[in-house]
Amino acid sequence: MPRHQEPDTMPTIEDKRDPIFPVYLPLKIFDNEEYDCRTPEEWILLGLEPGSHERKPVPGKALLPTDDVLGHEDPKSQKLIYKWTDVGVLDYDKETKLYLVHKTDENGLVRDEEGRPILNGGVTPEGRAPLLPCQYWVSRVCLLFLAEDPRVFAQRVVSADSLRKKTQALLLYHLYVDCMPTDGLNSISEESLGRMRLLAVHTPNLKEGKRVLDRLCRLEKEVRLDYERAMNKISFDKVVLSKPQTFSYVTLPDKDEEKVPEKGMEHKAEALSSAPGLRF
Structure with missing residues (x-):
């Protein structure tokens, strides 16, 4: 998603704030799934009530564009503004590892264009209908389930962002070295x-x-x-x-610390020579 940076407020080289270079790596590839307390299938099954065969949307908050038309046409447009929005999680795609979310209406409900509830992820006997303007496929790092600890989710986002910054900085470092004349x-x-x-x-x-x-x-x-x-x-x-x-x-780059052995080679040789079945 775009980052809005005013030319007058761009950090300079002397500033020790965020890097002056734009972020170009997607955040989702740095997401740590170990922060999750449930599997994707378990999250989706939270919408299934006991004794019912109709799965309801799972409540959550997703980082989505405020303009749904431009949000689908050009999700990386600099004109877009992203906000955390109340959504209902409808489905999960195992191949892309993305969740299908639907923005709630003014009453906090998940409804289609005709005002009917959306059940079973919007899948009907005829299949899944085309996405509505208020529906998006989002990654897990951009989706907060209301049933999870928001503090853990915040740590998850911070960890992914920190790893992304470090990775991009190291890529630039190696580019600097590769471009040096020989x-x-x-x-x-x-x-x-x-x-x-x-x-x-x-x-x-x-x-x-x-x-x-x-x-x-x-x-x-x-x-x-x-x-x-x-x-x-x-x-x-x-x-x-x-x-x-x-x-x-x-x-x-971080320097790898050299591990000093507890015992030298002489102690190792003595230990091997004294082991049963070994002869030197």
């Missing part, structure tokens, strides 16, 4: 490449030939490129860390 960099030494080539060619059951040599040439180019990229990455990280105010819009 001219003038110290390439990997021929001695190191020679050792790699020797180990690769002397692999058992590998016969030398034109096809193998062609592939070795391709692999050598990849190794050179990876080496040069690693050198650029080191230089880029050093510059970003030295000028955090200037590069406040750059997010560096």
